[in-house]
Amino acid sequence: MSFSFFKPRTVTPDLSFIGVDMHSHLLPGIDDGLQTPEQTVAFVKELHTLGYKKLICTPHILSGIHDNTPETIGNALAIARKALAEAEVPVVLEAAAEYMIDDAFERRINAKEKLLTIGDNYLLIEMSYIAPPFNLNEVLFQLQVQGYKLILAHPERYNFYHNNFKQLETFRDRGVLFQMNIVSLSGYYGKEVKKVCEKLIANNMVEFLGTDMHHQNHLNALKSISSTKEFYNTVKNIPLMNLSLL
Numbered sequence: 448m449s450f451s452f453f454k455p456r457t458v459t460p461d462l463s464f465i466g467v468d469m470h471s472h473l474l475p476g477i478d479d480g481l482q483t484p485e486q487t488v489a490f491v492k493e494l495h496t497l498g499y500k501k502l503i504c505t506p507h508i509l510s511g512i513h514d515n516t517p518e519t520i521g522n523a524l525a526i527a528r529k530a531l532a533e534a535e536v537p538v539v540l541e542a543a544a545e546y547m548i549d550d551a552f553e554r555r556i557n558a559k560e561k562l563l564t565i566g567d568n569y570l571l572i573e574m575s576y577i578a579p580p581f582n583l584n585e586v587l588f589q590l591q592v593q594g595y596k597l598i599l600a601h602p603e604r605y606n607f608y609h610n611n612f613k614q615l616e617t618f619r620d621r622g623v624l625f626q627m628n629i630v631s632l633s634g635y636y637g638k639e640v641k642k643v644c645e646k647l648i649a650n651n652m653v654e655f656l657g658t659d660m661h662h663q664n665h666l667n668a669l670k671s672i673s674s675t676k677e678f679y680n681t682v683k684n685i686p687l688m689n690l691s692l693l
């Protein structure tokens with residue numbers, strides 16, 4: 448009689464099939480992510496070991512809390528790049544932003560301010576976890592009229608859609624791409640979030656996988672899930688677009 452069923456199916460982590468991370472908070476000292484260039488170097492080394500070739504950092508732009516601008520982000524990117532060059536870490540580091548849909552963001556859209564984008568004009572947006580913006584449809588429409596290709600960050604994490612999957616499908620009808628957090632699949636954010644992830648994958652509603660890396664717990668969770676065979680089986684059929692950003 449075999450008890451192999453009970454053995455954890457561990458594998459050597461290899462996230463090179465993702466290759467490019469397009470959602471992280473690795474730039475030092477400008478949001479609730481990493482705080483020092485030394486931390487940035489340490490985390491980038493770890494992500495390189497996991498198989499990433501390019502990391503596109505997306506600091507929060509969140510009015511009154513993380514009031515980042517192209518200047519603050521550009522400065523932090525320069526500091527991080529310098530530290531990585533000195534440490535000889537062979538990873539390409541770039542930066543865009545994760546825009547919270549709030550009043551200040553709407554003012555930027557109305558002023559047709561040039562927003563920070565990923566690759567070929569992709570814009571990473573997020574919403575409050577408490578409630579969706581009341582004028583969400585108008586915001587999405589205006590952004591699309593201005594030529595942005597929209598990526599909604601971690602659709603699985605908006606609890607108010609957990610019992611209203613139809614609303615997530617509405618985003619898709621409007622042409623919004625979805626970025627799932629890898630660690631959501633491990634149950635890091637709870638069972639409900641994990642269930643929504645599985646449903647999104649089953650319904651072919653995921654284009655990008657992201658780390659949304661902020662701190663050591665996220666890194667530990669990422670290393671842990673990427674060491675399981677189950678993870679690779681779960682994501683193997685996702686038509687991922689991450690490598691198109693290389």
Ligand SMILES: [Fe+2]
Nearest residue numbers: 470471545659
């Ligand atoms: Fe994020």
